Amino acid sequence: MTLVLGIDLGTSGVKSVLVNERDEVVADATAPIALSRPQPLWCEQYPQDWWQAVAATLDALRASAPREMAAIGAIGLSGQMLGVTCLDGSGQALRPAILWNDGRAGAECAEIEAAVPDFAGLVGCRAMVGFPAPKLLWLARHEPGVLDEARTILLPKDYVRLCLTGIVASDFADSSATLLMDTRAAAWSPELLAACGVSTDQMPALVASHEISAGLLPALAARWGIAAGTPVVGGAGDNMCGGIGTGIVKAGMASISLGTSGVYFLANDVFLPARGQGMHTHRHAVAGLFAQNGCTLSAGAALSWVAQIVGASDIPGLVREVEAAGLPIDETPVFTPYLTGERTPHDDAGLTGTFSGLTATTSRLHLVQAVLEGVAMALADCHRALLSSGAGIAEVSLVGGGANSNLWSTLVASAIGMPLGRSRSAAVGPALGAARLARFGIGGPLLAEGEKESGPPIIPDTAMADALAAKHARFERHLALR
Known part of the structure; x- marks a missing residue:
């Protein structure tokens, strides 16, 4: 029996679930993540804390369900949306990630909209505080050295992908909420990126949510008793994965x-x-x-x-x-x-x-x-x-x-x-949605029959x-x- 693993990087913690072909959660583990509010309106987390929490859940699953871990056929990722993670050339975070509920970039919203004709028609909404585009412009204004040194800009779950696989990638769904994409075309917009002080070279390659993006690194596969090269699919933001998890x-x-x-x-x-x-x-x-x-x-x-x-x-x-x-x-x-x-x-x-x-x-x-x-x-x-x-x-x-x-x-x-x-997935919706996308990515059904x-x-x-x-x-x- 092939199982699939869904990993959901939430704001307050990580939840990882092993799911069978009937969409039943056969094992799960959680780990907390701390928040930092260093100034009014600010909300940040350390990307390394995300990875430590993910690793802790998979260590726990290896300890409690080794046979099930060995049966994993694919891995799906879900995560808190809108976070800005700036990495240097070695993949190290240049500063704490700026989260979805961070309100520091309010002044930058109007400027971004003014720079791009029919901004909402292109991206799908107005420029709002908390979204990545205005936060990147805020960094360009207040911490320009960070963007100058950044070789990669990732969303939270995609930092986890990098740690799991060594590959820089994201998916169309999560990335469409950055306000940096032509949403209809599902492609990064050079015009939008330039308005925020970044370039296409700093952004990840894009795949579909069910498309295989990379394989699990051998050292991690050995650590958790999973087959080396196990496919990791594109996944999506927690809102989209929550939707998949709820059907x-x-x-x-x-x-x-x-x-x-x-x-x-x-x-x-x-x-x-x-x-x-x-x-x-x-x-x-x-x-x-x-x-x-x-x-x-x-x-x-x-x-x-x-x-x-x-x-x-x-x-x-x-x-x-x-x-x-x-x-x-x-x-x-x-x-x-x-x-x-x-x-x-x-x-x-x-x-x-x-x-x-x-x-x-x-x-x-x-x-x-x-x-x-x-x-x-x-x-x-x-x-x-x-x-x-x-x-x-x-x-x-x-x-x-x-x-x-x-x-x-x-x-x-x-x-x-x-x-x-x-929904019977009320408490695990995003993690289940990630697992369902993983199953779909290796040829199985998106939803189990009789959901x-x-x-x-x-x-x-x-x-x-x-x-x-x-x-x-x-x-x-x-x-x-x-």
């Missing part, structure tokens, strides 16, 4: 991911450039499809933040405590989850999070539930923004760690006014929907008060 492979299918951020991902067979409201359109990891996205930057991150504030180390236990309390929505404060600015629909790195409506009877559980409600209302804003583009949303599935909470799931369904499917969702759909609660709608006016008032 979003046809136009009109969508998913909402409750991870560190909250991502609303919609597949479309038409290229609809996003010209406002903080939305973005990229290539999907499925040939012939595009991905329309809305994103609230702090979802699980907001929950982790409030858990720290109230002194709770067991976040799942804290959420269960809130669920058991049964607090009425009209008794909880209003929370806006803009802890690191917001993308959809506001495209404003300067937005801040707020609690309002606090009283002497507000408890720690009220605060936590308010965070769950605030994220749900922010995702409803994403839903309305996507509909306004003319896109059709036929069905939506919920994925990510937050999908394990019945309360949070029902809040999201009620806020957007649609039933939500339950089904797990359990009944999450149905909107009418009373909850009415209460959230009434609260949304107060939620929006934050914008007027800034």
